[in-house]
Amino acid sequence: MKPLLLTQGDPAGIGPEIILKAFLGYPDSVKGCVVLGDIEVFDRHALALLEAGWVPPPIAIMPSLDVCQKMQLPRGVLPLIPTGEIVGSWAMGRVSAAGGLSAAQCVQAAADACLQGHAAGMVTAPMHKESLLAAGVPWSKYPGHTELLQERAAAAAGVTPVQMPVRMMLANHELRVVLVTIHLPLRAALDAITIESVAQTLLIAHHSLSRMLGRVPRIAVAGLNPHAGEGGRFGSEEREILMPAMALAEVQGVNASGPYPPDTIFMRARRRDNQLTPEFDAVVAMYHDQGLIPVKYLGIDEGVNVTLGLALIRTSPDHGTAFDIAGKGCARAESLLSAITMARSLVAKDAVD
């Protein structure tokens, strides 16, 4: 079994801390995970944990993934492959070029290892946009991990990013949401909602979820307008864009229904505790906040962000760097653990495909 890579994230954020906590508190859940990050960064975070009353896990420096796979590390030991060596200074909770560069290098190294078949997938700890900007990473081009990975994966495949369409899925224990548009002003998002982009989202969601579930997923499509347009009175996009896109996707085997009124479809799609088979396996949402408001409403401790459509498996916790609490020992590892579990489920299904 190939390893699952965990990227350090911004050194000044909670990324290294939640990785350490995951190895400390959930050694079985992180079995087979290998961390890419800077030694000094993890040492500083381990020290901070110690000062906050925790006993951080031992860190084993690994020269390469190869060696790492051949060794049998004791349970709970964190295998670290030195990556993204810090050049310059950084401090907890502070933006720095050194931190941004280190974080980006870890993501790129992980992506390359996945694309070259050396790793099963990657789980990314949060980066900080200001640090990336300070490091000269063109943030306007890469407003998130998703876009950065898309370009890396496209380059590896010898195609343009446009030829490798990806979509963001947010998931927690009761809801999965796949977004048609992500990091765009709402006005621009409205323009980006086209028959093509909606149909593409449906296809990507269909293929990814089919693989994950082992059956044809039931996809609910959220409308764009109040009451899903109410027959045209409150907008025409449902008739002119969403329904034609659904018809196109259905021809290719997608099981999509809707468009449903946005204000109630997420409630309907929630998987209740006692519900073995929810009405829908996922909701396709039209824009960032339509999909993220319901996913985050109950709290973000368990949320997972999954990039669909890439030639690699990538998940991440659904929270940011949390500079305000970094290094204080109070960050929670639950969302990271959910992301690891989700990545594993994708890997497992991938392997049997």
Add this chain to the structure above:
Amino acid sequence: MKPLLLTQGDPAGIGPEIILKAFLGYPDSVKGCVVLGDIEVFDRHALALLEAGWVPPPIAIMPSLDVCQKMQLPRGVLPLIPTGEIVGSWAMGRVSAAGGLSAAQCVQAAADACLQGHAAGMVTAPMHKESLLAAGVPWSKYPGHTELLQERAAAAAGVTPVQMPVRMMLANHELRVVLVTIHLPLRAALDAITIESVAQTLLIAHHSLSRMLGRVPRIAVAGLNPHAGEGGRFGSEEREILMPAMALAEVQGVNASGPYPPDTIFMRARRRDNQLTPEFDAVVAMYHDQGLIPVKYLGIDEGVNVTLGLALIRTSPDHGTAFDIAGKGCARAESLLSAITMARSLVAKDAVD
């Protein structure tokens, strides 16, 4: 104490049934409530309840509000003032002109009674738009109770509807949301989000909630764009519209903060069970689904719709006519009861003002 009026809603929907169930199951909660509706409609719904195994409450026909107030009806008896007499035929779960007209007449009668000072407030059971259309009520002009009541209240005050700006507030036990825009296509809603409309919303929310809470409410403003525009990268409305509007409102004593990222502010504003003082008393949302997705996410049994800014108190349950289950005895009265409780709290505070 003046009575609280309950309007029948569409005869073919669940309105009459949940009113009957409220009197049957919660006689103390509906003490002081008087129903405006058609006798035959309530008889048919009472019979349907009986057939479904319930024992409907006795109905006392009242000639007027005056007489009603002078009488001491036994606990659990439903006082009905015949209003909106059905002319023509109607059937459970079916659109009809007769039903639409009856429903609209009940609302108008209730509004007039409130505006003339004969009632403390009104709680409206759901109407059905197709029935209203069939009855010739211009639905394009009145896409909901809110707009209809706005015009009625404005006429009573001798001003134009524009001079009596109203806003919709949705509330449940953990969240209050006040909307800047309601029943508009999303594109049109974006155009309707102006410095003036946002500032007006803040003022209306401030005044209504001040009265309700007896103190200055803490209002969170949701951004319009992903991440609240992220410093202009994902849209400029936060800087160009929301912040100037907040500055205008603050001069008039409004305590508003934000604009916050829309995907997390509703989660932050939730009142948890163990939380006596939530961080915010309400969230001002920019458009219909931004505010309604989180309010409805946990279920709609308890949701209440409150019209703010009117010269009368009006609340309603946060659900529709539910034609599909009308007359089957399975509708739930919880949302109606929450609406009654909310109206009472507004009346009480109003009285001490």
